[in-house]
Amino acid sequence: MIKDTSAQDTAVKTKRNWLKPILIGLTACIAIVLSAQAILTTGSASESVRRATVQIATVEQGDLVRDIAATGRIVAANAPQVYSPEEGIATLQVRAGDSVVKGQVIAAVDSPELQNKLQQERSELARLEGELSRKELDARRQTLLLTKQLDMAKVELKAAERESRRANKSIKSNIISQIDFEKAEDDLARAVLTVTHAEHEVALAKDTLAFEVDSARNTLERQQFVVDELERKVNNLSIVASVDGVVGNLFVSRRSLVTQNQSLMTLVDLTAYEAELNVAESFANELGLGMDVELKIGRQTVMGTLSAISPEVTEREVTTRVRFDQNAVEQIRQNQQITARILLENKSNVVKVRRGSFMQSGGFVAYKVDDDIATRIQIETGATSMREVEILDGVVPGDQIIISSYQAFEQAPSVLLR
Template sequence: MIKDTSAQDIQVKTPANHKKRFLLIIAVLLLVIAATYGVMSGSDATKSFSQEKVQIAKVEIKTLIRDVAASGKIVAANAPHIYSPERGFVSLHVKAGDTVTKGDELAVLHSPELTNELKQQQSVLQRLEGELKRQHLQSRRDSLTLTKTLDMASVELNAAQREDRRAKLSIKKHLISQIDLEKAIDDLSRAQLTYKHAQQEVALAKDTLAFELQAAKSDVERQQLIVDELHRKVNELSIRATVTGIVGNLLVQQKAAVTQSQPLMTLVDLSHFEAQLQVPESYANELGLGMDVELKLGNETIMGVLSAISPEVNNREVTTRVRFTSNSNNIRQNQRLTARILLDNRQNVLQVKRGAFMQQGGIVAYKIDGNFARRIPISVGATSINAVEILSGLNENDEIIISSYNQFNQADTLLLN
């Protein structure tokens, strides 16, 4: 009797099942992801970011220098305009870019009207000078006549005095009558009166002659001043350089007709430069003359002070001028530069490096706490190009994310890995 078929059983080896192993690995990975999600849920984290993709800065206490960034160019501090002194036709002797020395002739203005007026006034001056000479001769002639009259009166007075003495002696000797004596006395009185009046007339005539001579001299001097002024204007028709430098722009054409005080050209004094900066109008009220300015020319940094502020705003910018306080051999006309205007210098200020996080208005920040960054409210104060003052929400040595928060979507907690 056969009990069973166990004697016929053969053990068969089953090949390894790779599919089960793969499924097991997937299950383990799912468990790890679930655990990670549980950790994140337990920590209120909603986003995960690589720490290398964000910028982190430490909150520190140090000096805060409030400054304003500006850009501009180098300009000549002395760039005068040359104007036409009179109306006429201009002949230019220089071209734009020519080097000139102070006193060099730049142009000549031809003014027929002014030249003709000078000749007319010179003719008037010659006539007045002739009148003055004639007045001198007339004064000498009149003086001679007056002297003659006075001398004749003096002779008559002397003769009357002699007749008076003779008559008095004769009357004592009874040689003449009383009537002859009285006639001699009357003749003396008449001679004395004539002499006295002659003296007064001569004195008055001399004063009159002196006055007329002085009036003639005044007319000549006045006319001489007119001629001198016209000479000065004619000499200024030769237009000369007022500074040593180069010719900037020619504002008129060769042989052009110009009016009085019309600009002809510009000169640029290359020995004195300033920086012209364009500052955003939002900082206009904080600018002040004498503020220190740090100028960046290529790889060189030089210092200056704010010397002028424009009273008007153009294209939402304010134009300022900076005078250099240190020397440099690399300054060139119209050279571009960047600058920092130092508005304020505060000691012991809680601050953090400035970054794109300020795009949120400076009211929130992500504070680093281990591998997490938590969103907290903050308030900021003064700002500079490189730093931001922290008024509340953070303490010294805290670390925050200073890069842009746009990618965080206002998450309360971030996981940094």
Template sequence: MIRDTSAQDRLIEPAPGRRRKLLLIGGVAAVLVAGVLAWPGLQRMVSTNASVSETRLSIAEVERGPFVRDVAGEGKVVAANAPTLYAANGGTVTLRVHAGDKVAKGQVLAEIDSPELAARLAQERSNAEAMRAELMRAQVEARQQNAALQRDWENATIDLKTAQNDLDRQTQAFKAGAAASMQVDHARDTLEKARLTLAHANAGRGLKEDALKFEVQSKQAALERQQSLVKDLQRQVAELQLRSPVEGQVGQLLVAERATVAKDAQLLTVIDLSALEVQMQVAESFARDLAIGMPGEISGGGRAWRGLISSVSPEVVNGEVAARLRFDGEPPDQLRQNQRLSVRVLLDRRDNVLTVRRGGFADEGGGAHAYVLREGMAERVPVRLGARSLDKIEVLDGLKPGDKVIVSGAEAFNGAPRVAISR
């Protein structure tokens, strides 16, 4: 074996004062190293007002891309045309259909038995027949009197001609010395009298003809007025048979069989299945953006159809507004009233828009501030937000792409300008 030098080595003990100095220097150095390593955390703790765990927060990244604003919800099928039939007159109702029956346009759905209206129609018809007889009698009398007037006028014409001939004879005889002048004067007076009689007959004939004409016209007008009354009663009687105004389906029967109803009472409803719409409830915040003609999508049962907004209710009920969509094109088959369908309405679509996921931060303080996560710190920065969709909010100012925004949970910060976020 080769011997080592352990026999020649000698341990030298350090001096007691020097050992304590080395230990003190090492401790100070360790403290300085620990302080340097912990300085960022200490700095954050000193410069912030609070510290919140990241697990309590919801963070979203600001992005630039397409922005789609739409409203989605559940809608129900309603009939755009669902007329209600009313009783045209009081009486007893006899129903010819049942609820749910398919009916054709013009088909009789119910009948009303109104004895009072039937009796009145019969009475007015009788009055019309009596007036027609009076008119015919007046026409006959007018023809008779016209014939008598014609006869008197013709006799007066003949008398005038006879008187003229007699005057001519007497004048010739007087010239021949066979007649006295007295006879000529008498013949001249007779001619003048015949001329006056003819003039009076002619004038009286015209006046009497006018009077007879007015009498006949008056009776004719009375008859026409009575006939109009009869036609109106016939219309009312015909309306006692309630016919379907559209082709569709019987909705509800509002009265029982053989029930006695008053005038204008509701009897039943008819649903026009060819004019169905879908009604949805929209939150009041989106209602101001809805307009007639906006495109939408209606889906159900694995199928989808295009739709257009046809009407928007002007009234807000429980914070919601009712909007209706009609099918763009032929409506689908086998739809039923009150059937549930999914509805989506496109409000706006734009490209290259700065957006962030929607959250509670947009409602806190009017959406004027947001907390941005930077190097473990949540900093409160002023922002300006724009339009909102179901899942995104447009960012107009204050943020840039890539910023991480605390979209919910920031209420724990109590409005502090800077908050430390612990993992």
């Protein structure tokens, strides 16, 4: 029975390894030196971040253009809608996308009711024309009759004057009696009154007849206006294009029943474009007509002018229109998406820095960089643009500050950039 392996063991002599203790000692010394350096460096820093994770910008002095960003689309400056002039059956003569010229018939509305009403009013116009002619004839007839009566009265007046002269001579010669003389004078007076009243009656009758004729003529003219208006409406049943361009959207089928003033289609004038921009409500009070706008259409950049500002806010945005020289832009299309910068103000010789996420902290603190230490300082900001921020106090040109987010700094008074 074998108890153990002691009988098989043999003692071996080895040389002592001095290299391992030396390496351990050197490693410990290096660690002590690095720790001491880190302690000396971070003695005033309460947080540390990697330099590669932050953005550092240099404070400069120069011009700052205050602007706001906006997005929008290209729209036709002139895109009128076509409406049905009357109720009836609308027949469209064009399709969406067809080219049209000004004056071309693009739709027609069949309105039997309007046509029937026009015929009725034309018949009434003819009746009134006949009525006016009849009144003119009656006026001439009555005027002739009254003139005849006046002439007869004048003849009787001359006869009475002649009898009066004879009576005057006879009474002097005592040929006639006093009663016959007085009768001759009475006949003369009666003839004078008859002529006077006949003249007044003729004048009054002429005025009355003229009034009646004028009234009939005015009624005729009024009816003529009614007929002219109906003829205009009937002529408008053939709808023509008001601009040169293309047909946009169709709101009804090619042959359908429509009501008065119902939209039929839109026409797009391809000779004039504008930019329609949506601006945030917070900037609405800063907008003004005539402001310069930088438009980026595709890969092209063109300058425009703010021409219209909507008075209402829709979904927290204000709609504006910008006019620009479309000859400077190639291959422009309706509803093409664009971006824009509205230039609000140009400030000269200001202290500024590149804009960054540090503005989310309120714009009153910043971290100024000196070597590897970023120190929290108080600053005062002014005007801002899409790219830059004006610094009113706290830094001078040449200083460097961190412009990225300060969320990881946890409001530390100083931060080590390692």
